[in-house]
Amino acid sequence: GAVVSQHPSWVICKSGTSVKIECRSLDFQATTMFWYRQFPKQSLMLMATSNEGSKATYEQGVEKDKFLINHASLTLSTLTVTSAHPEDSSFYICSARSLYSNQPQHFGDGTRLSIL
Amino acid sequence: DQQVKQNSPSLSVQEGRISILNCDYTNSMFDYFLWYKKYPAEGPTFLISISSIKDKNEDGRFTVFLNKSAKHLSLHIVPSQPGDSAVYFCAAIGNTGTASKLTFGTGTRLQVTL
Numbered sequence: 001g002a003v004v005s006q007h008p009s010w011v012i013c014k015s016g017t018s019v020k021i022e023c024r025s026l027d028f029q030a031t032t033m034f035w036y037r038q039f040p041k042q043s044l045m046l047m048a049t050s051n052e053g054s055k056a057t058y059e060q061g062v063e064k065d066k067f068l069i070n071h072a073s074l075t076l077s078t079l080t081v082t083s084a085h086p087e088d089s090s091f092y093i094c095s096a097r098s099l100y101s102n103q104p105q106h107f108g109d110g111t112r113l114s115i116l
Numbered sequence: 117d118q119q120v121k122q123n124s125p126s127l128s129v130q131e132g133r134i135s136i137l138n139c140d141y142t143n144s145m146f147d148y149f150l151w152y153k154k155y156p157a158e159g160p161t162f163l164i165s166i167s168s169i170k171d172k173n174e175d176g177r178f179t180v181f182l183n184k185s186a187k188h189l190s191l192h193i194v195p196s197q198p199g200d201s202a203v204y205f206c207a208a209i210g211n212t213g214t215a216s217k218l219t220f221g222t223g224t225r226l227q228v229t230l
Binding site: 004006009010034041042043044045046049091093095103104105106107108109110112 | 118120125148150152157158159160161162165205209217218219220221222223
């Protein structure tokens with residue numbers, strides 16, 4: 001149980017394009033979802049906490065107008081990287097919190113974003 | 117400011133031997149710690165956790181030890197298997213303002229050799 005699906009798994013696009021990444025909790029309702037970013041050989045860095053039906057809480061240094069987060073339902077959160085540039089190329093991972101799990105968060109498989 | 121540190125970026129262990137991965141933290145508000153295993157291009161997979169009220173938790177081949185006074189935890193894998201080769205992250209949660217906010221270490225790449 002507690003499966004989190006992330007889509008797409010890999011995307012390559014031109015600079016200036018906006019890219020949307022979806023994170024779905026498949027078998028549970030997630031009132032809270034988290035978005036992380038990982039650069040090569042570095043730690044997972046929390047970007048924002050997404051709460052269903054309210055505005056996301058962004059970590060210090062993360063531009064909320066650059067990384068738009070929408071959590072419109074209990075099973076779906078989306079991250080949109082607006083006007084992406086090569087420096088936005090990274091591995092983006094979402095996680096979801098289940099109230100009925102002994103784990104604090106369940107992770108998706110990540111999205112590798114490459115901006116040309 | 118790296119609040120959770122894994123000072124060894126890589127570790128190589130022979131199959132059948134013990135793997136010991138270390139993690140240090142600086143924030144005394146952390147009260148729950150986790151270890152995750154991660155393969156390239158995949159999300160982290162939960163391995164084992166420990167609450168700050170304990171000093172040891174064991175699950176099969178995996179044991180996590182916590183030394184609160186030293187702000188140090190370690191993951192022991194015994195016996196190590198080739199399939200254990202991956203990057204291991206320790207993570208911490210605490211009363212830091214955001215519920216369930218995980219702070220990750222920088223990871224240790226474990227290579228189990230035949």
